[in-house]
Amino acid sequence: MTPIVRRHGATLAGFAAVAVALFAVAPSVLSTFRLSLLGQFVCFAMVAVGIGLAWGRGGMLTLGQGVYFGLGAYVMAMHMKLDDAGPGGVPDFMQLYGNGEVPLWWEPFRSPVITLVAVAAIPAAVAFVLGWAIFRRGVRGAYFAILSQALAAAFAILLIGQQATTGGTNGLNGFRSFFGYDLFDPVNKRMLFFIASGALLLMLLAAWQLYRSRYGELLVAVRDQEQRVRFLGYDPALVKTVAYVIAAVMAGIGGALFVPIAGIVSPDDVGVVPSIGFLIGVAIGGRATLFGPALGALIVAWAETSLSESFPSMWTYFQGVLFVVVVAFLPRGFASVSALWRRRPTPATEPAPQRQEATV
Amino acid sequence: MSMTADYLELSDVRVEFDGFRAVDGVSLTVLQGDLRFLIGPNGAGKTTLVDAITGLARAAGSIRFGRTELLGRKAHRIARLGVGRTFQTASVFEDLSVLQNLDIAAGAERGPVTMLRARGRTPERIDETLETVGLTAHRDLKAGTLSHGQKQWLEIGMLLVRDARVLLLDEPVAGMSGEERTRTGELLRRVGADRTVVVVEHDMDFMRSFADSVTVLHAGSVLSEGSVAEVQSDPRVQEVYLGTAPTDAANDSDEAVA
Numbered sequence: 053m054t055p056i057v058r059r060h061g062a063t064l065a066g067f068a069a070v071a072v073a074l075f076a077v078a079p080s081v082l083s084t085f086r087l088s089l090l091g092q093f094v095c096f097a098m099v100a101v102g103i104g105l106a107w108g109r110g111g112m113l114t115l116g117q118g119v120y121f122g123l124g125a126y127v128m129a130m131h132m133k134l135d136d137a138g139p140g141g142v143p144d145f146m147q148l149y150g151n152g153e154v155p156l157w158w159e160p161f162r163s164p165v166i167t168l169v170a171v172a173a174i175p176a177a178v179a180f181v182l183g184w185a186i187f188r189r190g191v192r193g194a195y196f197a198i199l200s201q202a203l204a205a206a207f208a209i210l211l212i213g214q215q216a217t218t219g220g221t222n223g224l225n226g227f228r229s230f231f232g233y234d235l236f237d238p239v240n241k242r243m244l245f246f247i248a249s250g251a252l253l254l255m256l257l258a259a260w261q262l263y264r265s266r267y268g269e270l271l272v273a274v275r276d277q278e279q280r281v282r283f284l285g286y287d288p289a290l291v292k293t294v295a296y297v298i299a300a301v302m303a304g305i306g307g308a309l310f311v312p313i314a315g316i317v318s319p320d321d322v323g324v325v326p327s328i329g330f331l332i333g334v335a336i337g338g339r340a341t342l343f344g345p346a347l348g349a350l351i352v353a354w355a356e357t358s359l360s361e362s363f364p365s366m367w368t369y370f371q372g373v374l375f376v377v378v379v380a381f382l383p384r385g386f387a388s389v390s391a392l393w394r395r396r397p398t399p400a401t402e403p404a405p406q407r408q409e410a411t412v
Numbered sequence: 413m414s415m416t417a418d419y420l421e422l423s424d425v426r427v428e429f430d431g432f433r434a435v436d437g438v439s440l441t442v443l444q445g446d447l448r449f450l451i452g453p454n455g456a457g458k459t460t461l462v463d464a465i466t467g468l469a470r471a472a473g474s475i476r477f478g479r480t481e482l483l484g485r486k487a488h489r490i491a492r493l494g495v496g497r498t499f500q501t502a503s504v505f506e507d508l509s510v511l512q513n514l515d516i517a518a519g520a521e522r523g524p525v526t527m528l529r530a531r532g533r534t535p536e537r538i539d540e541t542l543e544t545v546g547l548t549a550h551r552d553l554k555a556g557t558l559s560h561g562q563k564q565w566l567e568i569g570m571l572l573v574r575d576a577r578v579l580l581l582d583e584p585v586a587g588m589s590g591e592e593r594t595r596t597g598e599l600l601r602r603v604g605a606d607r608t609v610v611v612v613e614h615d616m617d618f619m620r621s622f623a624d625s626v627t628v629l630h631a632g633s634v635l636s637e638g639s640v641a642e643v644q645s646d647p648r649v650q651e652v653y654l655g656t657a658p659t660d661a662a663n664d665s666d667e668a669v670a
């Protein structure tokens with residue numbers, strides 16, 4: 053066996069399992085409709101991988117990832133609307149609610165290349181500016197959580213207010229094609245699912261490399277002892293901003309792929325409620341583990357859909373109870389249950405001696 | 413590195429908290445190779461002085477390391493200039509191994525590419541440091557499982573591994589057993605020979621055994637300074653520590669002090 057297989061056998065097996073489940077099992081057992089649904093959840097899972105990095109490893113309680121999901125989603129949706137309208141054309145809803153003209157800031161998104169770049173670059177830029185400003189001032193913990201949540205709320209309100217340019221409460225929908233591919237063709241729907249699954253796998257691989265890297269170790273150090281890291285010559289604000297930006301990019305890509313799969317993006321997908329929803333999946337799956345956040349997001353989204361199909365009003369309560377149970381009894385999520393089983397005896401160490409106060 | 417010896421020079425350093433002067437006009441000079449102890453009763457301002465030097469507390473006056481003014485710089489910049497500190501309560505990264513702790517300490521100058529890769533072979537500097545602080549056998553243990561004394565050694569190791577030129581140690585032997593104290597003192601003597609070291613300490617026995625020179629801080633100001641013997645025979649020091657000037661000052665044991 054090569055050293056990498058020996059040392060990382062369990063992780064590699066995890067990747068293989070995710071790949072088989074997404075690329076072989078799911079497409080053969082699920083209907084086109086269900087597969088599309090799973091594709092949407094896969095997009096949520098991408099957001100979750102980013103939250104696992106920022107929150108699980110970096111300790112930043114990111115309660116506003118809907119913003120970055122939404123930025124990616126709206127960029128993609130604007131492109132698809134313009135694409136459907138044809139060269140120089142005006143999207144249908146603008147003729148309905150607006151003055152029948154495409155606003156200037158929409159124009160760049162006619163270009164597929166600019167769109168693809170912007171899907172990652174706009175969330176990255178926003179996250180960098182915000183993150184740097186916030187972390188440099190030492191804003192942490194609950195203050196950061198509240199701030200990021202307020203951001204999500206403000207973003208949703210902004211979108212709702214701009215009906216003529218963002219579709220308002222309805223959001224953007226009614227897409228017919230995705231970079232020239234007909235969205236009503238089941239083959240293309242399947243292709244979109246594979247693209248999303250591939251993107252999720254790549255993000256998991258990226259997260260794995262980050263966790264193994266020196267940066268990953270430093271991020272944990274910043275999470276646990278920010279002050280100490282500072283006195284070793286690092287700028288903790290920079291360390292945290294990097295993780296925050298990566299998480300935003302993952303959320304942006306998830307949002308961008310969500311749009312063609314779901315066929316709609318609206319303020320309901322980006323505000324406070326979905327932002328908290330992302331976090332709950334991560335908490336349940338195990339925020340500091342590699343696969344936990346993505347699995348948690350998939351499971352929670354799946355449970356939400358099944359439960360709300362049968363008991364429409366129950367889901368919110370169920371989600372709340374689940375969250376409380378996990379936070380209270382399994383702070384590391386369900387992933388820690390398996391860790392308990394596998395727990396090997398740690399090398400014997402002397403207990404730390406009591407601090408003597410004799411000299412005071 | 414410069415050929416001339418390093419030194420740390422504080423002049424008229426003041427730190428205020430809402431009008432309260434925790435450090436009130438401290439001037440002192442510490443030379444390389446001179447193991448300096450900073451003592452004084454609780455609340456004298458020792459920790460605040462270390463905070464001022466390392467950029468944690470906002471201060472007035474002047475704090476120079478060689479020719480470089482430290483005041484006004486950000487904490488991580490001061491650290492990069494070679495000024496390292498430990499904290500009164502051991503603050504290692506408990507979730508990381510001893511090796512990872514040292515590797516992080518060694519790496520503030522690493523570029524992005526190195527940072528994004530996993531560590532390959534253990535850097536030689538880290539092996540040497542593990543040897544110096546006596547933690548070679550514990551390198552793969554989580555730092556959180558170390559004893560209190562071992563954590564303090566790891567903290568000192570984290571300064572050595574990045575070759576800090578100034579070491580500011582805030583009560584490094586508090587809570588240590590007698591044997592651990594002796595080992596710590598010997599370690600400080602060894603690493604202090606070519607560094608500028610300030611040890612904040614309460615323990616008089618420890619100070620007597622290892623200090624080259626002593627500065628006594630009281631109510632934010634320097635009360636006395638000199639060799640161990642000079643400071644101990646200073647009636648003002650005896651007054652601060654014991655309320656009166658005792659006749660048997662030499663007999664006071666560590667629990668009577670501070």
Ligand SMILES: Nc1ncnc2c1ncn2[C@@H]1O[C@H](COP(=O)(O)OP(=O)(O)O)[C@@H](O)[C@H]1O
Nearest residue numbers: 429432434452453454455456457458459460461
């Ligand atoms: N952040 C702070 N805000 C207000 N007062 C402080 C702060 N830090 C320290 N002090 C006060 O400054 C004085 C010196 O404290 P400190 O430097 O911790 O003393 P020492 O380390 O010598 O025991 C004490 O009276 C303490 O209460």
Ligand SMILES: [Mg+2]
Nearest residue numbers: 458459460500
């Ligand atoms: Mg103190």
